[in-house]
Amino acid sequence: MLKLYQIERPEHADLSRIEPSDLLRSFTFSSNLATQDISGDNSTSSTVASVIQQLHGSPAQRTIIVVAVQEEHHTSIYPTGELGLEMLPCTDHPVPGSEENTLGYPVGYLEIDVPLQSNLSSIACDIILDAELQPLPAEQPSDEARECIRFLLESLPSLAEQLSRPIIQLWKLMPAEPTPYSLFLESVIHDQGFIQGLDEIQGYVPAQDYPIAIPEGFESLTYYDHTPPHDIVDSLLSLFNQAAYDIPVGTLSRKPRPWTRERLEQTAETTRRRGNQVVSTVLVHQGKAIAFSEASRRADASPSVAEQSFTLVLREYRGKNLGTLIKTLCITEALRRWPHIKRIYTEMATYNAAMQTVNNQLGFTRVASIRAWEKKTSLTSDWF
Known part of the structure; x- marks a missing residue:
């Protein structure tokens, strides 16, 4: 039994x-x-x-x-x-x-x-x-x-x-x-x-130096462990709020809540308490965060690997190859902090053509698939 x-x-x-x-x-x-x-x-x-x-x-x-x-x-x-x-x-x-x-x-x-x-x-x-x-x-x-x-x-x-x-x-x-x-x-x-709502490709890009050319008028900055410089926090939170809606989830349900300074501070405290490490790279234009990419390592992770969380470019700045730029900047900074990493694992929706292009330019190797299904219980009518 x-x-x-x-x-x-x-x-x-x-x-x-x-x-x-x-x-x-x-x-x-x-x-x-x-x-x-x-x-x-x-x-x-x-x-x-x-x-x-x-x-x-x-x-x-x-x-x-x-x-x-x-x-x-x-x-x-x-x-x-x-x-x-x-x-x-x-x-x-x-x-x-x-x-x-x-x-x-x-x-x-x-x-x-x-x-x-x-x-x-x-x-x-x-x-x-x-x-x-x-x-x-x-x-x-x-x-x-x-x-x-x-x-x-x-x-x-x-x-x-x-x-x-x-x-x-x-x-x-x-x-x-x-x-x-x-x-x-x-x-x-x-x-x-259960109804399938999302199909993702999982794999890795090699951790290596890539050619980088930052366009005139833009600058990059990097911060560690979810503690960004104070002067970009507000625009960074706006970028995170956009990511909550823009990151592809297929037909899965989602109900994001706003990012706040308190939520960011809680994330930083959890990272410190668990001994994890995070490298976050931001592209700034006219004093505002307009693109973001992040890599992380758990305290108990193999020295050879890191994980990508998400990469996002503000909607009005898309179509300018800034996605590839911010991701290569992040990989460069990740290598600087963790010189022994060889691979950075990442995943992307099968219909996210833009991110597939970025990752393929960086030598992406497919390893597996990630699938997500959804089922609504009898409680659904009480919520919606």
């Missing part, structure tokens, strides 16, 4: 004072294995430390991990959480009575991101098989794997309603070429009433 549990939120994210549970380690390993099987690259793997930080949350987002366990008999001894599920410890500190109460073994996980500053009607989810059930690329998924995936998908609407979120967005990293498992996933996701 399959049963769902929620992994508890840690009281803090100080790994020197936390010994992660075996279950949390299994989730991290399974998530990394699923990604590596598709990308063929283990340099983008996460650590248990970063998962702990995600579970602890930030002003922008909180993460919930739900685990499906195969068990024959279990007596409820764990407290019930907000989702109506029993809460399992995220540390190895045992709950009284748990020694005689075997849970069984994990078969799959839901990673649920709950936005707290924007898109307040939706959750973003990923569905992950436990490592023991993940098929090899050429293999068909086992009956147990199929049962787990269906069970997790069927559970999502009730979990979303517990969180008072009427919209479920399911995001999956998919292989560039279909496999038996990816074909099964797409089929069962469709059968559960």
Whole structure:
């Protein structure tokens, strides 16, 4: 029998004072294995430390991990959480009575991101098989794997309603070429009433110096870790607000909220607390931020990789090759701060021709696809 549990939120994210549970380690390993099987690259793997930080949350987002366990008999001894599920410890500190109460073994996980500053009607989810059930690329998924995936998908609407979120967005990293498992996933996701809303290409550009020529009348500046110079903050916030509407999301629902100075300061504080690093490059014209590109590295990331967040040019400045310029400036500054990086991972919508042109000019290599589906729950009528 399959049963769902929620992994508890840690009281803090100080790994020197936390010994992660075996279950949390299994989730991290399974998530990394699923990604590596598709990308063929283990340099983008996460650590248990970063998962702990995600579970602890930030002003922008909180993460919930739900685990499906195969068990024959279990007596409820764990407290019930907000989702109506029993809460399992995220540390190895045992709950009284748990020694005689075997849970069984994990078969799959839901990673649920709950936005707290924007898109307040939706959750973003990923569905992950436990490592023991993940098929090899050429293999068909086992009956147990199929049962787990269906069970997790069927559970999502009730979990979303517990969180008072009427919209479920399911995001999956998919292989560039279909496999038996990816074909099964797409089929069962469709059968559960999810509608595909976005298809993205994921890959990387090489981290190297590119020829740069800044047009007369423009200047570039770079700042670190979400702490921009005070004199461009207002125009930068306007640029971020435009990005919230302009970044392609296909037919997925979105309800952005305005960027504010407080929100920017909270982002900077989260970056500092987690030990991450960010390089942001801005193109300025007449004292106003008109283009932006950003790269980041997690504290636990491989020294050879960085990640691109977004690149945007104000609408009235488009068509002047400024997208390529601001991105090459960002890569140059990223190399200056992180001289050991070799690749910068990025993704773009399949219909975003302008960004595909920019990335192809920089030697883009495709690795995988990212697909997103959406499903509205019965709460939708109360929201819209």
